[in-house]
Amino acid sequence: MGDLLPAADSGGDGVNAGPLAVLLEDPEVTDVLVNGVQVWVDRGDGLTRSQITMGSHEEVRRLAQRLAAACGRRLDDGSPYVDGQLSDGSRLHAVLPPIATGGPYLSLRTFRLRARPLDELVAAPLAQLLSAVVVARLSFLISGGTGSGKTTLLNAMLATISARERIVVVEDAAELNPAHPHVLGLQARPSNVEGAGAVCLSDLVRQALRMRPDRLVVGECRGVEVVDLLSALNTGHEGGASTIHANTSADVAVRLETLGLLGGLPLPALRAQVAAAFQVVIHLRRTSAGREPAEICLLRRSGPGGALTMWPVWSSEAGLGPAASQLARMLTARSVRPPAWLQP
Template sequence: MRRATVPVELVEAVRLRLAREGGEPTAAQVAAALRAEQAVLGDAEILAVARALRADLIGAGPLEPLLAEPEVTDVLVNGPRDVWVDDGLGLRRTPVTFADDGEVRRLAQRLAGAAGRRLDDASPYVDARLSGGVRLHAILPPIAPDGTCLSLRLPPRQSFTLEDLVPGPGAAALRAVVTSRMAFLVTGGTGTGKTTLLSALLSAADPRERLILVEDSAELRPVHPHVVRLETRPPNLEGAGAVTLRDLVRQALRMRPDRLVVGEVRGEEVTDLLSAMNTGHDGGCGTLHANTPEDVPARLEALAGPAGLPRMAVHSQIAAALDAVIHMTRTPTGGPRRLSQICLLRRHPSGLVEPIPALTFPPQGSPVPGPAHDAFHTRLTRHP
């Protein structure tokens, strides 16, 4: 994708001129500053260059057209000539290019600065949320030896119902999980649609319920009348002031939640979430990175380990707190995301928790009942 070429010296001169004016420059202000610095350009060329320059100054530069594509969920920059997107059907390489690694680095640093974060040789990586909910991760050389890497995760552009995401009987089963106030985790590998499905599940909750969402980055978008969002905060430049997921789970419990939701369970907060589910906060839920349902107990065990809980104590908490695992998958080549299984969690005679399939959803055809199918339907009738 070709862009109007803007000399670095001209960009810097315009940047300084606009900085003196203050505020976020409009396209007209960029054009005026550009004309003042380079009068030899014609009107049409000035406007074309002004649009590109404004994107470089306050937008995402050459990534702007990709971020505007409605189906794109991720934009990944591996180098100045190596830019990829995920549009829900898997990763694909794009024709977008940067002039050199310096341009990628400057963009990453500017985006980090816009989020109030530092990105330089002393702090060579950053994870932050930009305005509009875009999640930014960037890492600089020499940590990334092939050049600056930039990852942008876009929030959902639209809200989906369960019926939009899961065909027929699958949507009905998932809706029943929510209305029966089962405690569950949506699991799957990277990019399998866990957050999108959890948003749809929460949209099916009773409108009289109060949902408290605890997230690292606000990505859940349930369509529900009573949602309270809490978001973590990284430490400042002095290393102080951090607010963790564990802090927020504890605060959420004091806010009268009807449902406590952890956007992604990834650390010691799992112990507080399980404890809450064991003390009357039914209907709690979240997402967890796990490649198969069978991996879920071990993942929870590993996350709870640093909190000092013995292995059997962790499994006791899991068995008492969690009812079900809803597993998402996609093909190894990055094909469409889909619901794979609904499993109940049971305690084995050994004392360890294991997932038992209740319903398996093949790529084509009807759901296949599993060993826990009858127990699943019994559990669905426990609450009105």
């Protein structure tokens, strides 16, 4: 029911990437990977070997070090791996030998996210439902594997928020840029070469709460910052959103519990906070045909110990699920008219 299409605008102001520049300037390219001298590229439909080949391992090492320096990071034998963000927003990761046994290895994820309307990404009936979820101020999680379109969909959903609302976005690396007139972005910062100056996502979530957000958005739940996000969403900040890596919608609950436990929350309290903080889970998948929504579920507690479970609203394979009428009631209770197709 509608593919999630990769973004296709040209990427930023470019980087000094040597022979890889032609790939990074290609508007269809999402990832460029270098394994030794081999170059692989992803244009949204899986990895393929590029006709470009690097001249030598030493050339790759010099390129990786130049890109790392452009990020303000160090890459050498004493610090043989690096993660950074280039000036055009592209993400860099590099590893040097002997850690990289066949290396050097270089990974570049291009920054091409542009504001795209929701109905370009999903079929009209789903766009109608997702817009209703946003308008009703139901907090939601977008889940999926790497490259499944989570950030692209979140960007589009945030653009449907009323222009009278203030959105504060917290990210590890700035990617979201919704077409909305009142968005504030906070970006985490790694420590410098002396090991000082780090600003983590947990710090930024706490700062965001002091900025009078109508909507609090964390680009990705990936660590202990989930505890601060749960606390925020349970203290009057409705309509929040985030993304999370998960292979299936059923894995979302396990991922949230794992992250929350790492943050020091006891399991019973964690389950109660998650169930109260997030109402809707939208799971995406990447197939040979493209990126598409696979399921929409409600997050609820059930069974012994109040375990977190997914209650299906809709799936691409089975259509409407048992939670469809419940979501319709939730929307109605918030004075938002549910789509007619949601009520069989």
